[in-house]
Each structure stands twice: as structure tokens, then as C-alpha cells.
Amino acid sequence: MERTILIANTSNMPVAAREASIYTGITIAEYYRDQGYHVAIMADSTSRWAEALRELSGRMEEMPADEGYPAYLPTRLAEFYERAGVVSTYSGTEGSISIVGSVSPPGGDFSEPVTQHTKRFVRCFWALDRQLANARHYPAISWLDSYSEYVDEISGWWQDKSGGRWIELRRGIMDLLQQEGKLQQVVKLVGPDVLPDTKRIVLETCVMFRNAFLQQNSFDKIDMYCTPEKQIKMLQIILDFYELGLENIKRGANIHQIKKLKVVSMINRIKFTVSNDDIDKIDEIRDELARSMKEIEEMFE
Amino acid sequence: MTEKKIGSGREYIGIEEVSGPLVMVKGIHNVGYNELAEVIDSDGNVRLGMILETSEGAAVIQVFEGTSGLSIPGTRVRFRGEPLEFGVSGEILGRVFNGLGKPIDDGPPPKEDMRMDVNGLPINPTAREYPREFIQTGISAIDGMNTLVRGQKLPVFSGSGLPHNRIVAQITRQAKIIGEETQFAVVFAAMGIKHDVASYFIKNFEESGVLGKVVLFLNLADDPSVERLVTPRTALTAAEFLAFQMNMHVLVILTDMTNYCESLREISTIREEIPSRKGYPGYLYSDLSIIYERAGMVKGVEGSITQMPILTMPNDDISHPVPDLSGYITEGQIVLERELDHRNIYPPIAGLPSLSRLMKDGIGEGMTREDHAHVASQLFSAYSHVKDVRALAAVIGDEELTPLDRIYLDFGERFEREFLSQGEYENRDITETLEIGWKIISSLPKEELYRISEEEINKYYGKE
Numbered sequence: 171m172e173r174t175i176l177i178a179n180t181s182n183m184p185v186a187a188r189e190a191s192i193y194t195g196i197t198i199a200e201y202y203r204d205q206g207y208h209v210a211i212m213a214d215s216t217s218r219w220a221e222a223l224r225e226l227s228g229r230m231e232e233m234p235a236d237e238g239y240p241a242y243l244p245t246r247l248a249e250f251y252e253r254a255g256v257v258s259t260y261s262g263t264e265g266s267i268s269i270v271g272s273v274s275p276p277g278g279d280f281s282e283p284v285t286q287h288t289k290r291f292v293r294c295f296w297a298l299d300r301q302l303a304n305a306r307h308y309p310a311i312s313w314l315d316s317y318s319e320y321v322d323e324i325s326g327w328w329q330d331k332s333g334g335r336w337i338e339l340r341r342g343i344m345d346l347l348q349q350e351g352k353l354q355q356v357v358k359l360v361g362p363d364v365l366p367d368t369k370r371i372v373l374e375t376c377v378m379f380r381n382a383f384l385q386q387n388s389f390d391k392i393d394m395y396c397t398p399e400k401q402i403k404m405l406q407i408i409l410d411f412y413e414l415g416l417e418n419i420k421r422g423a424n425i426h427q428i429k430k431l432k433v434v435s436m437i438n439r440i441k442f443t444v445s446n447d448d449i450d451k452i453d454e455i456r457d458e459l460a461r462s463m464k465e466i467e468e469m470f471e
Numbered sequence: 472m473t474e475k476k477i478g479s480g481r482e483y484i485g486i487e488e489v490s491g492p493l494v495m496v497k498g499i500h501n502v503g504y505n506e507l508a509e510v511i512d513s514d515g516n517v518r519l520g521m522i523l524e525t526s527e528g529a530a531v532i533q534v535f536e537g538t539s540g541l542s543i544p545g546t547r548v549r550f551r552g553e554p555l556e557f558g559v560s561g562e563i564l565g566r567v568f569n570g571l572g573k574p575i576d577d578g579p580p581p582k583e584d585m586r587m588d589v590n591g592l593p594i595n596p597t598a599r600e601y602p603r604e605f606i607q608t609g610i611s612a613i614d615g616m617n618t619l620v621r622g623q624k625l626p627v628f629s630g631s632g633l634p635h636n637r638i639v640a641q642i643t644r645q646a647k648i649i650g651e652e653t654q655f656a657v658v659f660a661a662m663g664i665k666h667d668v669a670s671y672f673i674k675n676f677e678e679s680g681v682l683g684k685v686v687l688f689l690n691l692a693d694d695p696s697v698e699r700l701v702t703p704r705t706a707l708t709a710a711e712f713l714a715f716q717m718n719m720h721v722l723v724i725l726t727d728m729t730n731y732c733e734s735l736r737e738i739s740t741i742r743e744e745i746p747s748r749k750g751y752p753g754y755l756y757s758d759l760s761i762i763y764e765r766a767g768m769v770k771g772v773e774g775s776i777t778q779m780p781i782l783t784m785p786n787d788d789i790s791h792p793v794p795d796l797s798g799y800i801t802e803g804q805i806v807l808e809r810e811l812d813h814r815n816i817y818p819p820i821a822g823l824p825s826l827s828r829l830m831k832d833g834i835g836e837g838m839t840r841e842d843h844a845h846v847a848s849q850l851f852s853a854y855s856h857v858k859d860v861r862a863l864a865a866v867i868g869d870e871e872l873t874p875l876d877r878i879y880l881d882f883g884e885r886f887e888r889e890f891l892s893q894g895e896y897e898n899r900d901i902t903e904t905l906e907i908g909w910k911i912i913s914s915l916p917k918e919e920l921y922r923i924s925e926e927e928i929n930k931y932y933g934k935e
Contacts, residue, residue: 178596181760181800218799221756228745228753238747274799276748277790304823305855306848361867381921389831389844390924435918442924 181218188222196253199267206263210270216247217274220284236283244287251291293319307385313347332402339405343379346412350376367425368416374429375412382438383408393441403452404440410456411437414463421470428466433459480509482549487529489541491741492697494520494532494548502550505590508532513545519571521555521701523742533738535571535698554590557705558583559712564656565683570690570702572709587712589704591765600768605833606777609645609898610638612820612891613827615908616847617805620833621648621720622768624778624801626728628794630787633807636668637895638818639724639779640675645898646722655722655777656684656713660706662699663692663730672724686713696734703731707765707776714774721776723766728759728782732793748792756796763800789824803827816892822854839901842927846908849922850886853915857883878915885911909934 175198179191192213199209213219220243227240235241256266271292275285278300289295297315321340328336349372353365362370383404387393396404415428428434436443436455444451481499488495494510502508508520510532520534532548534541557572562581569575572589602622608614619625619642629635643657657676661669669689676682686709690702703725713719725731732751739752747753766778780801784794787809798804803826811819834843860876861883869880890907893899899907912920913933920928 180593180596180764181757182593182764185754185757218756221753224747225754225757231745234745238745238753276792277795279790301855303826304851306851358863359866361863361871363871363873385921387848387922389835438918438921439925 185222185225188219189226192216192219192250196250196267196269200253203257203265203267204259206259206261206265208266208268210268213250213269213271215274216250216271216288217276217284220247239283243283244290247284247287248291251288307380308388309386311384313384314351328398331398335406336402339402339409342409342412343405346372346375346379367419367423370425371412371415371419371428374425375408375415378411378434378437379408382441386441390442392443392445395446396441397446397449400444400446400449400452403449403456407437407440407452407456407459410459414459418463418466418470421467423466423470428463431459431462433462480549480551482547484547485544486510486541486546486548487543489538489543492534492538492695492738493523493741494534494538494541494546495529496532496548497529499530499548499550500528502530503552503554505554507551507553507555509549509551510534510538510541511547511549512541519555522550523738531742533697533700535695535701537695537697554588555701555705556586557589557708558586559709559716560584561717563686563709564713565685567687567689568705570662570688570694570698570705572688572705575689585712585716587708589701589708591704591708591711591761593764594767594769598770600770601832602768602775602829603832603838604648605838605901606646607649607901608642609900610641610818610820611893611899611904611907612818612822612825613642613805614839614899614901615843615890615904616822616850617803617820617825617827618830618833618839619646619777619827620829621777622766622775623803623827623829624763624766624780625827626778626780626782626797626801626804628789628798628804628806629781629783630807630809631783633809633812633819634817635781635783635807636671636726638805638807638820639726639781640672641818641895642779643681643722643724644675644679648720649901653720654681654684656686656719657681658686658688658706658710658713658721658723660688660690660703660723660725662690662702662725662727663694663696663734664727665692668726686710692730696737699731699734700738703762707762710776711765714776715769715772718773720774723776723778724781725762725778726781728780728797729785729793731762732759751792755792756799759796760800763797802829811887811891814887816887817895818891818893820891822886822891823851823858840905842923842931843901843905845923845927846905846912849912849920850890850908852922853879853882853912853919854886857886875916875919882911882914885914 177191177195179188195211195213199211202209220239223243223246224239232240251269254267254269256264259265271288273285273288275282295317297312298310299312302310302312325337353369353373356365362373386396418428433455436458440452440455483496483499486494487497502522502525504522504525506522508522510518510520518534518536520532522530523533524531560582566574566578566581567576574580602620604621606619606621608619613619627635627639646655659672669691676685688702688706690699707723710721710723714721732755735755735758736751744752763778766776768775782793782797785791806821806824807819808821831844835841857879860872860879864872864880890911909931917928917932
């Protein structure tokens with residue numbers, strides 16, 4: 171809290187002040203940036219701000235454009251988001267502003283003007299998904315709709331952390347998630363039983379990835395924060411599960427044998443059981459995984 | 472126009488134009504926005520109105536009691552020089568008022584300790600206290616999955632024909648804070664509802680013996696729609712007085728917010744404003760927030776205001792502007808589902824779209840029980856899987872499902888029949904709710920319980 175500044179304009183306060191509050195916030199951020207701080211600004215919610223803009227514009231009897239918003243809405247949005255960035259200050263240090271803006275589209279409709287224009291001016295987009303939220307999958311960030319254009323810029327950092335494995339791991343799991351999206355359409359029509367086991371292992375891996383990795387419990391002492399090192403190890407073990415499982419299936423094992431392995435629930439619980447400074451334990455679970463898969467392998471030799 | 476001064480106000484003879492509930496006056500000076508005006512017809516009857524718009528020498532007045540019978544030359548307008556106020560004191564408890572705060576129960580006007588502006592003032596965000604006291608409503612679907620806390624605003628999203636009134640009545644009967652004896656005072660604002668709905672609530676308050684702690688504001692379906700715009704404001708003024716001056720815990724029920732928004736749209740159209748979605752004015756969000764934000768707790772004051780607005784979603788459409796904007800302001804929502812109602816499950820509270828944003832801070836060790844958050848999360852996650860399985864079963868048939876999915880189907884059925892469903896007069900305490908939760912969770916294999924910690928499984932799984 172000592173490092174936080176809060177600009178509060180609750181929804182029952184005057185709208186004119188709501189329009190201004192976003193500028194007040196970013197101006198303060200710039201003040202600290204110029205002193206060489208790295209500042210993060212959360213604007214919640216830019217839709218409310220745009221609605222304030224619309225309300226004032228309506229009162230001034232300006233000609234409305236899309237959904238009653240003024241025609242200068244995209245310009246204003248761009249002006250705001252472009253105030254983010256890294257600068258070298260006059261004193262020779264480096265300062266930065268990162269903007270995290272939340273957009274709350276009416277009816278969850280991403281095609282409305284504020285969402286659409288915002289997406290034109292930002293390079294990273296986290297789409298919250300209503301279905302995930304309903305299932306209390308927290309954080310409800312949709313893995314297929316969200317994107318970041320910064321992947322190339324940051325991959326160097328991640329490669330260092332992961333011993334050069336990150337790009338490959340990320341590509342591997344994204345590939346599986348894409349496949350799962352397509353397979354789910356089939357499953358919705360005819361059920362998972364008709365899929366060959368080589369495809370069902372994809373579904374199983376993605377379920378595991380969702381439960382063990384993507385879904386976090388912000389109230390659990392261990393699970394609330396997951397270090398990059400732990401993330402990499404978790405991702406690694408999940409992909410191992412897929413690869414070893416797939417090999418065994420090709421040898422003749424069936425999906426239920428693999429699903430029933432004790433190690434599966436161990437992997438699902440890593441997020442609760444292995445703390446961030448004790449991540450070598452994941453290696454033990456990884457050995458256990460290799461051992462159980464080996465046992466299945468031997469059955470088919 | 473002649474001007475004559477009576478007391479604090481100024482009176483003008485003759486008006487310029489009448490259109491719907493609005494009256495235009497010209498040749499006046501120095502009247503304020505939102506100021507109260509008395510419109511006096513040729514026979515001397517007084518109707519109250521409020522200034523909607525002023526410009527140089529002219530004003531638009533919105534007349535609460537309707538404008539029929541007003542003549543252009545014979546009508547007099549008196550500007551009171553003050554906004555609409557409501558005279559409050561402890562005596563308002565147990566009384567019935569109209570939307571403007573006039574008693575309509577044939578009793579004498581209650582004593583006035585002070586007069587309060589019905590428009591209220593925004594509470595300074597830093598003066599607010601964070602709500603975290605668990606209110607036990609005795610309804611499992613609410614206590615277990617969408618917990619209500621003191622000072623929260625939690626609307627009920629319903630549809631026509633669904634039993635929202637029964638649920639809210641049950642909550643007012645049963646709501647209590649664990650370990651406290653105090654009962655809630657209830658402020659009930661009826662906006663455009665039918666007469667029999669109003670009498671249902673009154674009868675219910677009588678039966679449960681809380682009528683002495685209820686203040687009713689009635690603006691029924693056939694009452695002037697302009698008055699409907701003031702009704703929630705007057706009611707909340709009463710609630711603020713009871714909570715912040717008399718240190719009472721107040722539960723405010725606003726029903727039905729959709730009717731309120733309809734009136735807002737009606738007036739906006741007459742004023743020829745540029746409409747936004749579905750013809751509702753662009754300021755619908757700001758207007759609703761002024762009502763909803765008048766809930767909460769203030770530091771250093773004992774009392775609190777908990778709001779339960781009811782709104783019916785036209786055509787059961789949750790993305791309609793009224794529920795959509797309400798959902799953005801309020802701290803969650805309780806959604807009623809027609810399918811459950813058809814299957815005779817009471818209360819038909821939809822498992823997945825319902826949500827209480829303040830739940831996380833009002834539950835857990837010391838407040839409810841240490842496993843509450845995990846149990847709720849596990850139930851949500853399993854029930855959401857049930858929905859997927861059901862969709863699948865509808866296509867391929869139950870027989871084709873995997874054994875695990877069949878277990879989930881059973882789980883879903885039990886969840887709805889044993890956990891969600893309960894009697895209208897059944898008051899379950901939180902331990903009972905969690906035990907039922909564990910009972911049905913125990914029908915799932917242990918490996919499926921990703922959201923529950925191992926110790927909790929050892930402690931509660933499979934225990935009767």
C-alpha cells in the first residue's frame with residue numbers, strides 16, 4: 171500500500187470527474203516515471219471511462235458514431251495507451267510505465283467499439299472467458315482468444331531461465347491446446363469414446379494442464395504465486411506425460427491404464443504440494459512418472 | 472407573469488407547455504436544478520414536481536402525480552427553493568409511504584427529527600468499511616455458493632413467473648449474523664409492481680413478526696411512473712437514516728428495478744435525448760449506480776445497508792441492458808433459472824452464472840468454516856462439468872458415457888435435488904449446508920477433487 175496511489179471515482183460520483191480520473195492517474199505515473207521508477211497503472215474500467223465520454227458527448231449534443239460513442243473515441247483511447255513505454259530520464263536512469271487497462275464490454279460482446287478500438291492500440295490481450303469464470307476457473311483467461319505480441323521480445327529471458335527449453339515447451343503445449351479445441355467439437359457431437367487413444371491422450375493432457383497449471387487458487391499459500399522456475403518444471407512434466415503416454419499407447423496400452431496411474435494425481439497436486447523454493451521435488455515426481463510409464467511399457471514388450 | 476412571494480418560495484401564474492409528465496415554464500428566474508416545485512391546478516390542488524432542466528428564464532418540471540387536467544393559463548407553479556426531502560425519525564418504522572414519502576396508511580404524518588435530501592451524497596470511498604461479515608440466509612445455494620455479506624449489494628436476476636418474491640421473503644425472514652441477536656430492519660421499495668405482490672410481502676412481514684421493523688414505500692404499477700424515479704431514492708434515504716443515524720442493520724429490497732428503468736426510458740424519450748442501447752438513455756449506468764452505491768458500511772458507525780434489488784430480465788436475457796449494467800455495479804448476482812423451476816426445484820438458483828464477489832472475504836476459518844472456499848469451488852467446478860456431460864448425453868445417450876461421466880451425472884442430479892433444493896420454510900445453518908456439500912462431493916472419486924486440499928479430504932470425505 172505504501173507504493174500505491176489510488177484515484178477513486180466510484181460509479182455514483184460525477185461523470186465529468188470520471189473522464190478526468192484516467193488522465194490524473196497517468197499523469198501521476200509519468201511523474202514517478204521521470205524519477206526513474208517503473209510504474210504500473212491499472213485503469214479499471216476503461217469502458218466506464220468511455221461511457222462517461224459518451225454521456226458528456228451526448229449532453230453537448232455532438233453527433234454520435236458507433237453505439238452512441240463520440241467519433242473521437244479511438245483517438246482518445248490511443249492517446250491514453252500511447253503514454254505507456256520505457257524512457258531514459260534526464261538523470262540517465264531508466265523509467266517506465268506499463269498500462270493494464272480493463273475493458274468491460276456490455277453483454278460480454280467483444281465486438282463492441284471500446285474493445286475493438288482498444289485492441290487496435292495494445293499488443294497484449296487477456297480475454298476473460300465467461301464459461302471459465304462460471305466454472306470458477308481462476309484466472310479465467312481464455313488460452314485460445316488471448317495473445318501477446320511480445321513473445322519474441324521476451325523469449326530470450328525465458329530461454330535463459332529454462333536452459334533453452336522454453337520456446338519448445340510453449341510451442342508444444344499451444345499445439346496441444348489448439349488440437350484439443352478441434353477435438354472438443356467432435357467430442358461434443360459423438361462423445362470421447364469414438365476417438366482413438368492417440369487423440370484421447372491429447373484431451374487428457376489438456377485437462378491436466380488446465381487443472382494443474384492454468385487454474386490457480388489465489389487463496390492457497392503455495393498456489394497463489396508460482397515462480398517462472400516452477401512453471402517451467404510443471405510444464406515440462408506435463409509434456410513428458412503426453413510424450414511418454416503417447417509412446418505407450420502406440421505400443422498398445424490403452425488410455426485408462428495411463429489415466430489410472432497414481433502419478434497423475436500427484437502431478438495435479440504439484441501446485442499445492444511443492445512450494446516455490448523446493449521445486450526439486452518436481453524432479454522426483456518426474457522420475458516417478460518415468461518409472462510408472464516404464465512399467466506399462468514393459469507389459470507390452 | 473406576475474411574481475408573488477410566499478414564505479421561502481416564489482410563485483408564477485401560467486405555464487408555457489405540457490407534454491406527457493413534463494411542464495415547461497418561462498419568464499422565471501433563479502431556480503435550481505433538482506429543486507422541488509409545486510404545480511397548482513385551477514382548482515387549487517397541489518402536485519409535486521422536480522426541475523429537470525433550467526436555462527435562462529425557463530425550466531422543465533417533471534410532475535410526479537401526472538399532468539392531466541392542467542391548463543396552460545390557469546396553472547400556478549411555486550418553486551420551493553429546496554430539493555425533494557424526506558422527513559425522518561424513528562417513527563417511520565412500521566409505516567407505509569408513497570414514492571414521495573407521504574404516508575398512505577391513513578396514519579398521521581410521522582414526527583420529523585430531521586429532513587434529508589432524497590438524492591443523498593456519495594460516500595467518500597476512504598470512509599467506507601470493507602464488508603466482511605457473513606450473513607446466514609439459511610439457503611444453501613446462497614450461503615454455500617454465493618455468500619451474502621453485510622453491506623453488500625446483491626441483486627436477484629429473475630424472469631417473469633419465477634419465484635423471486637418467495638426467495639427474497641425467505642431471506643428477510645431468516646437472515647441473521649451468526650452470534651448476534653439483532654434482527655435486520657427492512658426497507659422495502661416497490662416500484663411498479665402489482666398490488667398482490669405488494670400485499671404478499673406485507674403479509675409475509677406480518678407473519679414473521681418483523682412488520683414493526685419494516686418501512687414500506689409503495690409505487691404500484693398503476694401509480695404515476697415519474698414518481699417511480701424517486702421511490703428508490705426516498706427509500707434509500709430512509710435506510711441511510713436508520714443505518715447511519717440510528718445504528719441499525721438495514722436490508723433494502725428494491726423491486727422491480729426493470730420497471731424503474733422503463734420509467735427512466737419513458738422520461739428520457741419525452742425529453743428527446745439521444746438513446747443508447749435499446750432506447751435506454753446513455754446515463755442509465757450512472758443513474759443505476761447512484762442507487763446501488765448507496766449501500767455499504769461507514770467507518771465509525773455501527774449500522775449498515777445491505778441491498779437486494781430484484782430485477783426481471785426481459786425474455787430471460789441476461790445481456791439486456793438492465794441486468795447487464797446492474798451486474799457491473801453490484802457485487803455479484805443471484806440468477807434464477809427457468810429450467811430448474813420447471814423441474815420443481817426451489818429455490819431455482821442457477822449454479823453457474825450466480826456469483827458473489829464479496830464471498831471470499833466473508834468465509835473461511837473464524838467466519839464460516841475453513842473448508843468453505845474449497846468446497847464451493849469444487850462444487851462449481853464439478854457442476855460445470857456436469858453441464859458438459861449433460862450436453863453430451865443429450866446427443867449420444869447416457870449409455871455411451873464413460874463410467875466417470877455417469878458418476879458426474881448422478882452428482883449433478885444429487886446436487887440439484889439435495890443441495891440447491893430446499894423448503895421455503897427450511898432454515899439450514901452453514902454447517903448443515905457444508906455437510907450436505909460434502910455428502911454429495913463424496914459421491915465423486917477422490918482423484919477428481921482438484922480444488923480441495925488433502926487434509927480436508929481426510930477430515931470430511933465420506934463422513935456422514
